[in-house]
Amino acid sequence: MIYTPVLMAQAPLFQEDLINRYDKPGPRYTSYPPATEFHDQISESDYRDWASSSNEEPIPKPLSLYFHIPFCSSICYYCACNKVITKRKERAEPYLQDLYREIEIQASLFDPDREVRQLHWGGGTPGFLSHQQSQQLMENIAKHFRLQSDGDTDYSIELDPRVIARDGISHLRGLGFNRISIGVQDLDEKVQKAVNRLQSLEITSRVIDDARRHGIRSINIDLIYGLPHQTLESFAVTLDRIIDLNPDRIAMYNYAHLPHRFPPQRRIQVEDLPDAAEKLAILHSAIDKLCTAGYEYIGMDHFARPEDELAVAQRGGSLHRNFQGYSAHAQCDSIGFGVSAISHVSDNFSQNTTSLDSYHDSLDQQQLPVVRGYQSDEDDLLRREIIQSLVCHFYLDMQRISSRWGIDFSDHFADELKQLRDMEQDGLVNVTDNQVMVREAGRLLVRNICMIFDRYQRDGKSGGSFSRTV
Helix, strand or coil: CCCCCCCCCCCCCCCHHHHHHHCCECCCCCCCCCHHHCECCCCHHHHHHHHHHHHCCCCCCCEEEEEEECEECCCCCCCCCCCEECCCHHHHHHHHHHHHHHHHHHHHHCCCCCEEEEEEEEECCHHHCCHHHHHHHHHHHHHHCEECCCCCCEEEEEECHHHCCCCHHHHHHHHCCCEEEEEEECCCHHHHHHHCCCCCHHHHHHHHHHHHHCCCCEEEEEEEECCCCCCHHHHHHHHHHHHHHCCCEEEEEECCCCCCCCHHHHHCCHHHCCCHHHHHHHHHHHHHHHHHCCCEEEECCEEECCCCHHHHHHHHCCCEEECCEEECCCCCEEEEECCCCEEEECCEEEEECCCHHHHHHHHHCCCCCEEEEECCCHHHHHHHHHHHHHHHHCEEEHHHHHHHHCCCHHHHCHHHHHHHHHHHHCCCEEECCCEEEECHHHHCCHHHHHHCCCHHHHCCCCCCCCCECC
16 A cells, blocks of 8 residues: 555644634544435345355455443433443343344354454443353354454453443453443543533543553543533643543544434533533643643544554554544454444445344344445445545545546546645645645544545535534
8 A cells, every 4th residue: 555654743733713614514434425324225135145245255354343232320411322221230131132142143144264353342331241241242252253362353342430340350351352442531520510420530540550450452541522511721630630541542522412312412501511612722722732742643533652553553554444433453344233233244334223122123033133224336435445545544645546446536536626626725635646645734624624525425415414523
């Protein structure tokens, strides 16, 4: 791959006039087309055909497995996840039994020698499960799929430190997990009360210390800016404390207040949210602070230490973006298990039902709970490659795209290049005859740059609602 290195020695150039002008709703490009383009004409039969086709490739791709565990013991008002709120661990048992059936059906569709390079448990919070439940789930996965020991694998789990037992990290490490992602969001008590997530620095610190002691090789912390009662000063204090914990990665998400879509957000008072200027100031300060502390800006809200595999993959040209965010494992077929989970197999997408009852009923009939998805055409694949390159490497080799796809890039994307020239005038990109390079001022706005190549956004056909790009 022809590649131009991305080096981030300083924070992206912050130009408020450009940010204010370009900031608008847009996809996060965890897939292309975005999940908002999925439709209900995709069936289980389609998915089975795609799995069969993936096995017949000359060198079948390794697998990435995602498991959605929807249970939480309490509700966070900002949350937009598919979740079940309960303190009773026995509530998870029927769901786990359904998961086991889905694992068995899915495994029958894929050649048994295809190794699992990436494994991720998300939620909800998978930490809700008891030791016995998580042990049984991992044993079922290992029984049907070819799991690998530590090495070139990425076995990760999302954790809520408030519900992890004292020996929880030791237990998870024994199951094979080597990376954890810890939800924090904010350490300010007033903010925590407003979103119903009281979580002390001490609890978070204990989980991180346990993770390092037991050999977890990568620790991520999730933060959110734009929450109620957040100020520039209060979030700076949170960031200083997080930097002192020295996580390998930090993901700092923009809170999107969409109470019409996510009912728990109705408990957040709009007047308590920081205004647009304050929110932008928080973001600006946070990026400066993190880059000064030695983190590299990977893009799309993600920061990583230079030695972290995400930063290494970005420098080496192998970084990839999928439904779990950025990944160092690009060439995988991704299989989603559980309610709302999305699969990406043979370049096509399918999504499970979001209903626990429908999920159970489908598996009770030995059918996969696929309810929607998307079958990619050649134009989708071409644009997906372009968007992946921009969002992962801030770079596009037009000559390479022309050669790979048998097109004249300048002719095929004449309209898009005209729009890029306008962005070039604003200092967001550099465009030559052979390449597009995203400049410092454009890195925060890379979603806007990608949208130029998104035919659904261009044609005004997208029916989805998105968070704002900054």
